[in-house]
Amino acid sequence: MRVLVVYCHPVETSFHAALHQEVLRNLRAAGHEVDDCDLYAEGFDPVLSREERLGYHEVPSNQLPLKRHVERLQWAEGIVFCFPTWCFGLPAMLKGYFDRLFMPGVAFDLSDPKNVKPMLTNIQRISAVVTYGRPRWVAWYMGDPPRKIVTRYMLRLTGKQARVDYHAHYHMNVATEPQLKRFMQRVGSAMARFA
Template sequence: MRVLVLYAHPVETSFAASLHHRVVEGLTHAGHDIDDCDLYAEGFDPLLSRQERLGYHDIPDNRRTVASHVDRLLAAEALVIVAPVWNFGHPAILKGYFDRVFLPGVSFKMRGGEVVPALTHIRKLSVVTTYGGSRFRVLLVGDPPRKLAGRVLRALIRPGAAFRYHALYNMNRADAPSRHRFLDRVGRAMETF
């Protein structure tokens, strides 16, 4: 299966980098064809320009400035997102990716004023993430990243597609053994993806 891995973290020595490595390693071990998109390393520009916003609904011209990323998304059969949660949201570069690449005519179509999913070729979605706070604290604010993945992204892909959300909560207090267990759990999940 062709898997697009979206990775968003600026520090190559971070725990997120270890998770990213483990994800790619596990998927490769399972025999998948990996398109590894490291948004920071590739210098992805997350800023939606004035012109892009004005032409947002002009299909297919709306994809001109991000054509290579659109092509990669459209070629994927599965999507794995590896990114931390900062301030109860994704890193800005990942949010910018969604704003600039998940366009009308790419991730959804408008029919009679209704949004219709357009990424139905994506059969699996998985998110690997860390939260600085506890699960309880995250629940108090509604866990926006989980809702984005479980409600919004799932609504844009194939109905009934497999979905997994792997989260390590309390990262600020996580000791080495708990981080290692999470890495192992993520690695096993990717080997059976």
């Protein structure tokens, strides 16, 4: 399977950086063709400019500023998001990736606004590896936007045909080494059987 890994964390020594490497290692070992999109390392600009917003509905010229990212997304059969949760949401860099890339003509067909059609039907498999600083119940109380973006929004963009899983480690602020090790193993096993 062709898998796009979208990684978003600025610190190369973080636990999430180690998770990212575990994701890549196990996907490749399982024989998948992997495109590793490290948003920070690639210097992705998350800001939707005035010009981009004005041309947002102009298909296909709206895709020109992100042509290479559009191609990578359209190439993929599977996608794995790997990111921390900050302020109970996506990191700004990743939110900007969604704001700029998931546009008309790429993620959905808006030619009939009353009947929006999904366009990411090439994506058959979606997964996420996510960490939270707070416990699960607090994320639930806050509505857990990252979980909904991956398990609901992304699923809709595939025409509800993709299989989705969400691997979350909550309460990182008090996590012990054995807990982190177990989560790392869980992520590795999930990526090893990603299909």
